[in-house]
Amino acid sequence: MRRAALLCGLALLCAAAGAQEQVAVCYNYGCLNAATVTYDRGQLTQVRELLDDAVDAAHERELIGVVVGRLLGWAGRQSPIHADRGGNYADEGVYGRMDCIDHATTTTRLLRLLERRGWLRWHRVREPEVRTRLVIFDHWSAVIEEAPRAPFRDAYPLSRTRYAVDSWFYDNGEPAVVMPLDAWMDWEGPRVE
Numbered sequence: 001m002r003r004a005a006l007l008c009g010l011a012l013l014c015a016a017a018g019a020q021e022q023v024a025v026c027y028n029y030g031c032l033n034a035a036t037v038t039y040d041r042g043q044l045t046q047v048r049e050l051l052d053d054a055v056d057a058a059h060e061r062e063l064i065g066v067v068v069g070r071l072l073g074w075a076g077r078q079s080p081i082h083a084d085r086g087g088n089y090a091d092e093g094v095y096g097r098m099d100c101i102d103h104a105t106t107t108t109r110l111l112r113l114l115e116r117r118g119w120l121r122w123h124r125v126r127e128p129e130v131r132t133r134l135v136i137f138d139h140w141s142a143v144i145e146e147a148p149r150a151p152f153r154d155a156y157p158l159s160r161t162r163y164a165v166d167s168w169f170y171d172n173g174e175p176a177v178v179m180p181l182d183a184w185m186d187w188e189g190p191r192v193e
Contacts, residue, residue, distance in 0.1 A: 019041065020038050020039060020040055020041060020044075021038070021039045021044060021113055022036050022037065022038050022039075023036070023037055023039070023071075023075070023106075023109050023110060023113060024036050024037075024106075024109065025037055025072075025075045025079055025081055025102075025106045025109075026098070026101070026102040026105045026106050027079070027080055027081050027084070027096050027097065027098050027102050028080075028095065028096070028097060028098075028102075029097065029098075029099040029101070029102065030099065030101050030102070031101060031102055031105055033080075035075075035078070035079035035080065035081075037074070037075040037078045037079055038078065039071065039074060039113075043071075043074055044117075046070070047067050047070065047071065047114070047119070048117070048119050050063055050066065050067055050070075051063055051064075051067060051114065051119045051120070051121075052119075054121060054122060056122065057122035057123065057146050057148060057159075060120065060121065060122040060123060061122075061123070061144070061163060061178045062178070064111070064114075064120075064123070064144065064165060064176070064178055065165070065175040065176045065177065065178040066175045067110075067114070068107055068110055068111070068165060068167055068175070068176040069167065069170075069173055069174050069175040069176055070173070071110050072106070072107075072110070072167055072172055072173060072176075073172060073173025075106075076172045076173060079096070080095050080096025081096050081098055081172055082096060082172055083095065083096035083097060083172070084096060084097055084098040084171065084172040085097070085171050085172070086168070086169050086170040086171050086174070086190075087168070087169070090171075098168070098172075099168070100139045100140045100141070100166075100168045101140050103140070103141075103142075103166065103167045103168040104128040104140035104141050104142050104166075104168075105128070105140075106167075107141075107142035107165055107166075107167050107176065108125065108127070108128055108142040108143075111125040111142055111144060111165065112125050120144075121148065122146060122147070122148045123144040123145060123146055123147060123163075124144065124145050124147045125142075125143075125144055125145075126143040126144065126145050126162060127143065128140050128141060128142055128143060129141055129143050129162075129164070129181060129184075129185070131184065131185045131187065133187060139168075141164040141165065141166040141168075141184060142164070142165040142166070142167075143162055143163065143164060143165065143181060144162070144163050144165055144178075145160055145161070145162045145163075146159045146160065146161045146162075146163070147160065161180065161181075162180075162181040162182075163178055163179060163180055163181055164177070164178070164179055164180075164181050164184035164189075165177075165178050166178075166179075166184065166189065169189065169190045170190075177189055177190060
């Protein structure tokens with residue numbers, strides 16, 4: 001009896017791991033509007049398989065950038081964010097545009113989805129960070145921290161290095177920029193208006 005209950009519970013967990021996921025995406029600057037998008041089993045399987053290929057933390061960061069871009073692209077098929085262009089001026093006045101607050105909030109939600117499903121082996125998700133220049137110019141980004149899970153921790157000690165995951169720089173569906181948070185805080189990264 002106990003064995004049957006365990007097998008039934010395991011089957012439910014496996015089914016849930018592949019089920020659909022819904023995520024709220026923000027748009028129109030400052031999360032003024034939001035739309036709930038659904039990722040289907042096939043899309044989630046693609047994401048999991050891509051992240052499963054990571055051989056180390058640096059490779060996982062590269063794949064995280066690709067995955068975030070892909071998830072935002074799929075979200076654009078279901079919401080107005082398909083109109084979002086890199087930076088703030090290429091899509092000025094367009095319904096569905098996203099500023100850095102929209103991107104940081106939405107990207108953090110996407111990263112939490114990956115973390116909740118156990119697909120991040122080398123990183124954990126942190127709260128978004130802001131960088132400021134001249135008091136009035138600020139820019140937000142999602143953040144991950146390098147923190148390998150066992151058994152990887154034995155070969156790769158915890159570095160606790162943090163990285164910006166910034167999807168604001170490029171058009172909807174393009175890979176997010178993933179770079180050391182310290183460099184991002186110093187306003188490094190692609191030059192975009």
